[in-house]
Amino acid sequence: MARRGRPAGPTGPVLTRGLALLAAFGPARPAMTLSQLARHTGMPLSTAHRLLGELVDWGALERDDAGSYRVGLRLWELGALAPRGQGLRERALPFLEDLSQITRENVQLAVREGTEVVFVERIGGSGAVPVLTRVGGRFALTATGVGLVLLAHAPTEVQEDVLGGRIERFTARTVTDAEQLRRMLADVRVNGFSISDRQVTMDALSVGAPIQDERGQVVAAVSLVVRHGTASPHTLSPLVRTSARAISRALAAGYRAG
Amino acid sequence: MARRGRPAGPTGPVLTRGLALLAAFGPARPAMTLSQLARHTGMPLSTAHRLLGELVDWGALERDDAGSYRVGLRLWELGALAPRGQGLRERALPFLEDLSQITRENVQLAVREGTEVVFVERIGGSGAVPVLTRVGGRFALTATGVGLVLLAHAPTEVQEDVLGGRIERFTARTVTDAEQLRRMLADVRVNGFSISDRQVTMDALSVGAPIQDERGQVVAAVSLVVRHGTASPHTLSPLVRTSARAISRALAAGYRAG
DNA sequence: ACCGGACTTCCGGGAAATGGAAGGGTTTGT
DNA sequence: ACAAACCCTTCCATTTCCCGGAAGTCCGGT
Structure with missing residues (x-):
């Protein structure tokens, strides 16, 4: 006998399931097929198919020649309106370029999102040390220069959450002791x-x-990334601090202007 | 008697209504209150409130100090994965900077989305002519340098759609005659x-x-924007064409590499 | 020709979404 | 000081619209 209709069982809010499909995309998976998306989100093929259809119609996703789903231009346009994303990026870019040209090193700009760092910009590239990070990518708060700044000025609740949890190790020199991190x-x-x-x-x-920002709240962080042994942290810190202050001023001016 | 419950009447797919809330945002309205969003989408306050709650929980939107909704960092992260947005932008940026430094003029990068131009990057700024466009913004295909290129290489269907419809006028010199545009x-x-x-x-x-792209398809356009009378188009065109070719090659190389 | 895999469409049952109403908070005007 | 106007938030009885198994289609491989 042909079983038809919804076979009962809670499914969850509809919009959330649509968003779950978008959440499956990431730097590691910028393009996925229908079956891959269904597998990642744990939803039936037909359900994923229908929701993806809506997302494509709206322009959130696009299908490439092979039929794979990719993030669409419409979503990029929306993302460009994010104050902590593109907004911050555009205001800070001239200063980051100055810093990069003076030092000939990698410059990074990042914000905190929950208990992670999100990289908003990274320039310098060619001659400098290759870095692991990617614009739009995430990383642990505990290891990087930007991460330590953002963690140091995060709400106590966030700090405790990070220091109380498992602290990821990347190299032999990664600090994973909560007490030592607290002192840092x-x-x-x-x-x-x-x-x-x-x-x-x-x-x-x-x-x-x-x-x-204009109220003194720490909203982002800049960093210089150099090859070990090239320069001392204490010759770099004045440059980075000066640049950070210039960006802070530019942000405050921007708020007053527009 | 207290009327309760859904009062009947078609409403439309849920996910679409959620996306409609996102669609209300744009360069002209980067921040909106609950009531403004409800008004723009035509949905009841309580419905908008619930859907916005889901979007905020997920990170698509954020609420600022005043309680207004803004585009969230999560959406920017997703947008950064768009091949025709951030992907194109990052590959092309070094070449655009070269072109901008050599000419000291505005440089623009854009793609076509339907019957409009979407600006993906714009640099040069300080000394140059002020331009109306904005990164992430849209414009008619018929007036700008990038627009004419993208329209010239668009599918016949799109060209007919644009030339057959109303052609917007911006100045006394805007070409609005379909036949003249066809020749251009x-x-x-x-x-x-x-x-x-x-x-x-x-x-x-x-x-x-x-x-x-690597198959010879026109996927984007570059342009130089200069003050009228400063330079002749025929001295600029070799520079722009050379830059465009360099970017095309970089795209093809990128496809082969990754 | 047969098989395995990925994608698309269909449609009846029921879970989940809907939106009027009520309540609380803040600002503006008299 | 009071009221009026506005905005935001929560509640919940009533259906509507979403769910997903099944069946159909279209590949490329053996």
Whole structure:
């Protein structure tokens, strides 16, 4: 006998399931087929198919020649309106380019989202140390220069959450002891800059500084990433701090203007 | 007697209604309150409230201090995965910067979405002519340098759709005659570049050239925007064309590599 | 020709979405 | 000081619209 109709059982809010399909995309998986998406979200093929159809009609997703789903231009347009994404990026870019041209090193701009760092911009590239990060990518708060700055100025609740949980190790020098990290964060608050010495890769060192909004809240962080042994953190920190302050001022001016 | 419950009447797919809320955002309205969103989408306050709650929980939207809704970082992260958005942008950026530094003029990068141009990048700024466009913004295909290039290489169906419809006028020199535009598009295909002479504003002129993917399909366009009278289109076109070709090659190389 | 895999369409039952009403908070005007 | 106007949030009885198994289609491989 042909079983038809919904076979009972809670499914969850509809919009949330649609968003779950979008959430399946990431730097590691920028393009996926129907079956891959259904597998990742755990929904039946026909359900995924119908929801994906709606997302494509709207322009959130596009299908390439092979039939795979990719993120659509419409979603990029929306993303460009995010104040902490493109907005921050555009205001800070001239200053980041200055810093990159003066030092000839990698410059990174990042914000905190929950208990992770999200990289908003990364320039410098060619001659400098290769870095693991990617624009739009995420990383642990505990290891990078930008991460330490953002963690040091995060709400206590977030700090406890991060320090209380498992702290990921990347190299032999990654600090994974909660007490030692607590002391480092205190230093960051006192000094106004952070140092991550070979905590992410053994050949790189980064120095970060906080960017504040017009009310003094830390909303982002800049960092310089250099090859280990090239320069001392203490010659880099004034440059990074100066740049961070210039960006802070530009943000405040922007708020007043528009 | 207290009327309770859904009062009947077709409403439309749920996911679509959620997306309609996102669609209300745009360059002109980057932040909106609950009531504004409800008004724009035509849905009841309580419905908008519930759907917005889901979108905020997921991270698509964020609420600022005033309680207004803004586009969230999560959506920006997703947008960064769009091949025709951030992907194109990042590959092309070095070449655009070269072109901008050599000419000291505005450089624009754009793609076609339906019957409009979407600007993906715009650099040069300081000393150059102020331009109306914005990264992530849209414009008519018929007036700008990039638009003429993209229209000239669009499917016949799209061309007929645009030329058959109402052609928007921006200045006294905007070409709004379909036959004249058809001749201009033929020239663009023959010459390999487009000229928009004071068609958008009376003080600016732009020269555009096509960017092709590895199969020779025109997927984007670059343009130089200069003050009228500063330089002749024919001295600019070799620069723009060379830059466009370099970007085309970089795209093809990128496809082969990753 | 047969098989395995991926994609698309169909449609009846019932879970999940809907939106009027009520309540609380804040600002504006008299 | 009071009221009026506005905005936001929560509640819940009533259906509507979504769900997903099954069947159909279209590949490329053996």
